[in-house]
Amino acid sequence: MLERITSPQDLQGLDSQELTELAAEIREVLVDSVSRTGGHLGPNLGVVELTLGLHRVFESPKDTLVFDTGHQSYVHKLLTGRQDFSGLRSRGGLAGYPQRSESEHDVVENSHASTSLSWAAGIARGNTLRGQTDRSAVAIIGDGALTGGMAWEALNSISATNDRVVIVVNDNGRSYAPTIGGLARRLDGIRTDPRYEQFLGWGKRTFKDRGAFRTFAYKTVMHGKRALKGLITEQGMFEDLGLKYVGPVDGHDLEQVEAALTHARDFRGPVLVHVLTEKGRGYSPAEEDVADRFHAVGKIHPETGLPVQPSRFGWTKVFAEEMLQVGREREDVVGITAAMLAPVGLQPFAEEFPDRVIDVGIAEQHAVTSAAGLSFAGLHPVFAVYATFLNRAFDQVLLDVALHGAGVTFMLDRAGITGDDGPSHNGMWDMALLRHVPGLQIAAPRDAATLRAAFRDAVAVDDAPTVVRYPKGPVGDDLPAVRVVGAMEVLAEHGESARVAVLGLGPMASTAVEAAEKIAADGHSVVAATATWVHPVPEGLVELVSECDWVVTIEDGLADAGLGQEWAVAAREARNSAEWLHRGVPREFLQHASRAQIVEASGLDASAIADAVLERLSDAPSAS
Template sequence: MGLLAGIRSPEDVRRLTTAETTALAAEIRRFLVQEVSRTGGHLGPNLGVVELTIALHRVFASPRDTIVFDTGHQSYVHKLLTGRQDFSALRKRGGLSGYPSRAESEHDVVENSHASTALSWADGVAKANHVKGETDRTAVAVIGDGALTGGMAWEALNNIAASDRRLVIVVNDNGRSYSPTIGGLANHLHTLRTTRGYEQFLEWGKRALHRTGAPGRFAYDWLHGLKKGLKDVVAPQGMFEDLGIKYVGPVDGHDVVAMEHALRRAKAYGAPVIVHAITEKGRGYTPAEQDVADRFHAVGQIHPETGLPVAPSRFGWTSVFADEIVAIGRRRPDVVAVTAAMLHPVGLAPFAAEFPDRTFDVGIAEQHAATSAAGMAFGGLHPVVAVYATFLNRAFDQVLMDVALHKAGVTFVLDRAGVTGDDGASHNGMWDMAMLRIVPGLRLAAPRDEPTLRAALRQAVDVDDAPTVVRYPKGALVDPVPAVEELDGVDVVARHAATGDVAAGAGRRVLVVGVGSLAGTALATGEALAAHGLEVTVAAPTWVLPVPEALVKLSGEHDLVVTLEDGVVDGGVGAMLAQRAGEQGIVTPHVHVGLPVGFLDHASRDQVLAAQRMTAADATRDALTALALL
């Protein structure tokens, strides 16, 4: 039995000796590598915060002291130290979430895995403690240097600096988020990281004075002057202290004793303090330590000895975008790429390698990315802003008021659109179509395969007077779904004569519309309905917003319309199609298959679709019910 097996709560962590904390840290690293290699998950971030998290739970009494993890992908160690050690179904249905989860533990606070929010949460908790007179409680925010690039973090810092509430901010500085941290803040933190000789230099001065026997007052004045002169040269923490926030550090985040000492000082201060911890992402796991592309930030199943994937990934949607945007860039010198700290995950690394002066990583700042893109469009460029679909939610106002209002030619490419599944509620890219449908002039494409994705990208960058959006799902590509007919921009991918009991179908016709990744489900639904004696047309339009007029017309030529979409069904493409048809006096009934307005628990994509009744069998049953054939 190791030490980890005896940890059921933070109280157990506080009872350990210093030597035992070192042994526990090593045991936790072995556990993470073995378990996460089997399930997949965020490996690198957690290997980097082992000692830091141990120190947090030795100094602060969670849950009375509230610990908030920004983004939350570094919370596996926290889970282990709060009694959750069954990682066998991590990020799978019924197992532990890959992020903090209130349903799992009273020690978890913030479930939203969107970055740069922890300081605002902790500020709010500290305010609540103050108002209730609970002055012995401390709010703690653990935020990475990457998340500090987000504007919301600086809004919070501005407010925190003006307070005297008990709040400790731990900056977990490893120089990376998904990619190396960029910008002025990154440069400042780098200076702090590389000038850690400040305290050692002062200690050398003290020893030198002691050896020379200098008089006490002279020694005091000499050291005071030395410290003042070196402060902004050797340890330029002034950016934080000038805000009015006490700064402690830099501290070796892999030294439990040093971290405990710094955190106890911060806790005792009784007002906002920043503790700057230097850590190494992937610490203690050689494949992660030697990786420069940050492949171990999040992994699938890997061989723990080598870090290599158990099953090589199939060529995916992101790879197609990566290839096509480079081809577009070669033809179009005005096309530039913008991303928010996700150069590699969204597939822009090849574009950046070929066109470094035309690639802009703005850090975790989606709002800035959108409005900066509007400015670039005004200046004669065509920006392509590539982000995960769920993160565009954060920049809706900028898309609406800075891009669309000004008729700016900006293309937004939304990776991981629709159901992503295992990362849970905040990562499903399910909101974009229902949200963006109300943006005047915006055009949105949901390609169904590689050829339509490439075509949609080329068409999107040709639009210079309005925002365009191209969305695609996470994962491997499907086989191409060719059109059998094209009707004014709408692809018909199948037409089925009735093949079953024709009398049962009574010659009725059904239009099945598959949006994006659900085109394959639409095809299977069409075949099943034909087997019930119905004539079926299956359409898979690439451009779905605004709703194509040809699709509205087609709906009027059928007795039932079934729309399948990988997004929120209320206000989605199907709802918009029904609305447009109704405005033209078309009374064809509609069946909408899609996601509910709600937050979905983590599970595989297929499990989520089945649970939400979005399979071909479900769509077929709903259509037959609507036609009174069941």
């Protein structure tokens, strides 16, 4: 049936049985496709009926659908003419998140959470001001994303308007992990209130026709009668803000979903529809999984859900082990996560020290400022977070942590090029941003040994912020230094009195070694080096490059605003006359592709770097 759906309009003529069959087919396609490519499986299995209902009730793109985070948009893609998932998240294939260049039905490409309500508020107000009162702006936000402060700022603003905003809360009780905090408790109270179950039982006995019961129930809500809502729970959380509340709705009962969305659409003002769904619905391995391994998967066996290839020992696991060991040694060390306990490696620490881990929900700004407070209270907080998400809290790092000399350690997972999740997930901005923060120190370890050492050095600093950044994926073999010059570590030397220095930051250190070998093979003396603590400018840098004609820096951050530029300025101020060549990520939004493809396209592979240096050496008057 799915092949017959080329646009949302094709859904209108389907009857109940056909829609049920279509939902089942969509789940089969999702499991089959995502198991081959990897991607966000659990979130999409949970929103099949909800997405069908959205496209049957609303008229996209006239009505604007905004998916918060966007990792649950695969079903939306299938229903809007994009059914070739063979290249999902690969270069040239479908993006893993909404993408405007793919379809007029996609609006928001940013895959950071808690933004959809602000987008919808702006779109709806724009419609009102332009006299387009025949359309709605619909925000689909999970209960996990609803923990973000930005979402509540938007709720406060929306409630003061009469704009046509429909807020669909997709409540599955989870983000990456179970949703936490007061909001979670309140929503859980609605889900589990026995009066709701009693009311449903009464309805089944009183109304032999299920459709008639649903019509009665939702008319009761929408006409402001308290009978149904009083039976379910006391409604204050949203209605006290001035929002009309509808729910809770069984998100896997398409008739019920459509009835609620239709009432919300026809209200012609701000409405919140509370929809209960089950993440991973219809796929037994996901339904039975308590660790939420199916939120995002690599290639898996569809029958079992097991990975096709076991994961190699990764950077996150190295941090997880060292965090646990340091926690055993120091009672003052506490962990902070923004709703990503397991993905950032804090799960083992939380299992042993449950009172020393704080999950703030998807609220990075709150996480950073509360870390400053923890430091003031005599503790040493460790905020483990994806590098791309710390962008959201730059002001707090600057003015709450650094200004107050707070001893806070930031462990930036997935720093640098991440690739297949697209432009908003690459952790390529952190060094360019953070190097401007007074007193802040940045470490870029190159292997497991230097990551462990850098973390211990970081938590020893109690009067300034420290940052340790490391990439996504498996960690390679250790790269020991052959000698040290101050804080600079020489990894390889070819010849005496090196004419060329190739300096690789963090995971690019191995690239520097390989590039140096290629340059040396052409007959030039060259040294490959790195530093673990890369900002401020490491001691020994000027001495190391003092006799060089060319210095090359390689980093997986911005080439024109990164630490290579900072190092070059320091050398020039010390009257170093070498020419500097900076290799890094271009200042642009990188479209989804594999890390290797982005590295090659950016000229960050060893061959491209060696070729660039050799070309300059051949042009120089003193070339040999």
